[in-house]
Amino acid sequence: MNKFDVVIIGGGLGGLLCGNILSREGLSVCVLEKNNKLGGCIQSFSKNKAIFNTGLNYTESLGEGEVLYQYFKYFGIMDKIKIKRLDIEHFDKISFDNDKNEYPFAQGYDNFIESLSQHFPSEKQNLKKYIKDLEEVCNIFPMYMLNGSSEKSHESKLLNIGAFDYLDSITKNPKLREILGGMNSLYAGVKDKTPLYIHALINYSFIRSAWRFVDGSSQLAARIADVINENGGKIIRSTKVTKLGGANNEIEYAELENGEKIFAKTFISNLHPYNTLKITEPTLIKKAFHNRIKSLDNTIGMFSMYIVLKNKSFPYINYNHHHFSDVNVWTTRYNKKTWPEHYMLYTPAISKSDEWADSIIALTYMDFKEVEKWTDTYIEERGSEYLDFKQRKAELLLDKIEEKFPDIRKHIHCYYTSTPLTYRDYTGTPEGSSYGVLKDFSKPLTTIITAKSRISNLFFTGQNLNMHGILGVAISSALTCSEVVGYEYLINKIIKA
Numbered sequence: 502m503n504k505f506d507v508v509i510i511g512g513g514l515g516g517l518l519c520g521n522i523l524s525r526e527g528l529s530v531c532v533l534e535k536n537n538k539l540g541g542c543i544q545s546f547s548k549n550k551a552i553f554n555t556g557l558n559y560t561e562s563l564g565e566g567e568v569l570y571q572y573f574k575y576f577g578i579m580d581k582i583k584i585k586r587l588d589i590e591h592f593d594k595i596s597f598d599n600d601k602n603e604y605p606f607a608q609g610y611d612n613f614i615e616s617l618s619q620h621f622p623s624e625k626q627n628l629k630k631y632i633k634d635l636e637e638v639c640n641i642f643p644m645y646m647l648n649g650s651s652e653k654s655h656e657s658k659l660l661n662i663g664a665f666d667y668l669d670s671i672t673k674n675p676k677l678r679e680i681l682g683g684m685n686s687l688y689a690g691v692k693d694k695t696p697l698y699i700h701a702l703i704n705y706s707f708i709r710s711a712w713r714f715v716d717g718s719s720q721l722a723a724r725i726a727d728v729i730n731e732n733g734g735k736i737i738r739s740t741k742v743t744k745l746g747g748a749n750n751e752i753e754y755a756e757l758e759n760g761e762k763i764f765a766k767t768f769i770s771n772l773h774p775y776n777t778l779k780i781t782e783p784t785l786i787k788k789a790f791h792n793r794i795k796s797l798d799n800t801i802g803m804f805s806m807y808i809v810l811k812n813k814s815f816p817y818i819n820y821n822h823h824h825f826s827d828v829n830v831w832t833t834r835y836n837k838k839t840w841p842e843h844y845m846l847y848t849p850a851i852s853k854s855d856e857w858a859d860s861i862i863a864l865t866y867m868d869f870k871e872v873e874k875w876t877d878t879y880i881e882e883r884g885s886e887y888l889d890f891k892q893r894k895a896e897l898l899l900d901k902i903e904e905k906f907p908d909i910r911k912h913i914h915c916y917y918t919s920t921p922l923t924y925r926d927y928t929g930t931p932e933g934s935s936y937g938v939l940k941d942f943s944k945p946l947t948t949i950i951t952a953k954s955r956i957s958n959l960f961f962t963g964q965n966l967n968m969h970g971i972l973g974v975a976i977s978s979a980l981t982c983s984e985v986v987g988y989e990y991l992i993n994k995i996i997k998a
């Protein structure tokens with residue numbers, strides 16, 4: 502059978518969740534994933550028996566009754582995943598060179614205010630206002646608050662506020678301002694572009710509660726896929742879609758690398774919108790739409806270090822470190838000469854021990870220009886110059902980490918690294934961008950991609966819509982599927998799950 506109600510191109514989190522929702526609603530679905538492994542950015546892998554996550558380091562609001570909990574319950578996976586809550590008094594610690602303090606992000610809004618007020622006693626009222634303002638911004642996203650409201654976020658003036666400008670207005674203390682932006686690596690924020698709503702949705706839900714997956718993030722993709730299979734959906738791996746063909750403003754089929762055509766009434770693309778347009782029959786694409794999508798900037802990519810630790814050598818740490826060279830947390834300060842200016846570091850959670858870590862993951866931004874000369878190469882075939890480049894970068898990152906963790910090198914058994922090219926080749930994201938389309942508060946409606954494309958039966962899903970991240974993509978998937986099954990109907994089902 503090669504005809505379905507819905508064909509989904511891409512088996513990343515967004516594609517799998519659409520498959521989950523629509524197969525539960527009785528539609529016949531087929532998910533087509535180019536890689537052998539499902540999950541896109543939420544894949545994990547193991548090296549020397551240590552497990553590494555590629556793009557799900559921690560997640561948010563999974564406590565009973567909280568927003569992601571409610572989505573996961575509706576998806577039928579909440580009781581099937583292994584998660585661990587991060588330390589209540591500090592799920593994140595923010596630090597800077599030349600400052601021995603580590604500024605805590607505590608879970609729970611009152612805790613958060615109290616613990617930062619200990620470092621900034623005169624800022625308590627501002628911190629209270631900060632949390633209230635975050636809630637107000639989140640309130641314009643009914644799919645986020647799950648409160649039954651049908652307010653339309655795209656009509657709100659709050660979309661036009663910049664994250665940096667807002668933080669600068671909430672406090673006169675530059676250090677507190679940058680600390681509040683300390684989770685920057687979760688959205689690769691650009692000072693004069695990133696909207697407040699991105700900052701607010703992420704910070705408000707992580708401060709509510711913060712969690713790690715135990716034994717790797719791949720389980721999330723696997724459990725979502727289980728539900729698709731149980732509902733009779735089909736998932737085909739190692740199958741790259743090379744063309745979306747059709748006529749008269751309608752997609753008729755997805756064509757695979759081997760020439761096979763898969764037909765459907767509705768098509769959902771989990772790919773970056775630019776990549777979707779690249780494989781779509783050109784006569785179906787309106788020029789203005791093509792130009793708009795082509796003109797979008799993307800968020801910066803990451804250099805990741807996957808460190809295998811010696812046995813029982815380094816403790817498991819139940820929080821994340823976000824360290825910055827300077828009191829400036831924004832990606833705009835990227836400087837090739839002084840790289841790395843920042844890192845996020847943590848020890849993945851494993852079921853075999855709460856005491857010792859098997860591994861460390863450290864991430865820092867990397868401009869695509871640094872790897873541009875290997876653009877025409879593919880994973881594991883890039884040559885020795887690229888390997889030398891990666892090693893040089895890894896040692897620079899270790900030098901930086903060593904300033905805070907002086908004996909880190911003595912715990913290392915070996916390490917592996919990835920660059921934006923790795924992400925480009927595994928997930929197809931342009932220039933290995935971490936979070937897809939860069940949102941811009943000065944042109945919110947141009948940079949927010951809606952689920953509806955200009956082609957009648959083609960929809961977008963995934964991180965390039967309103968929001969990236971696990972919660973962001975869960976919401977995007979629900980928004981996409983609401984175009985197929987109805988908004989009120991779906992949101993009520995999620996609320997009542």
Ligand SMILES: Cc1cc2nc3c(=O)[nH]c(=O)nc-3n(C[C@H](O)[C@H](O)[C@H](O)COP(=O)(O)OP(=O)(O)OC[C@H]3O[C@@H](n4cnc5c(N)ncnc54)[C@H](O)[C@@H]3O)c2cc1C
Pocket residue numbers: 510511512513514515516533534535536539540541542543555556557558559560740741742743771772803864924927928929930934935936962963964965969970971972974
């Ligand atoms: C380094 C990094 C760290 C992150 N850390 C966190 C974190 O701690 N917490 C958090 O919440 N979020 C985090 N994220 C973000 C989160 O992982 C992503 O927003 C989310 O997983 C994106 O899902 P997606 O489905 O939109 O896209 P993707 O994961 O990119 O999925 C797209 C899928 O489409 C497939 N595909 C592409 N082209 C084709 C084709 N032609 N045919 C068939 N299939 C195709 C790809 O292989 C892929 O599986 C991180 C991301 C990165 C990169």
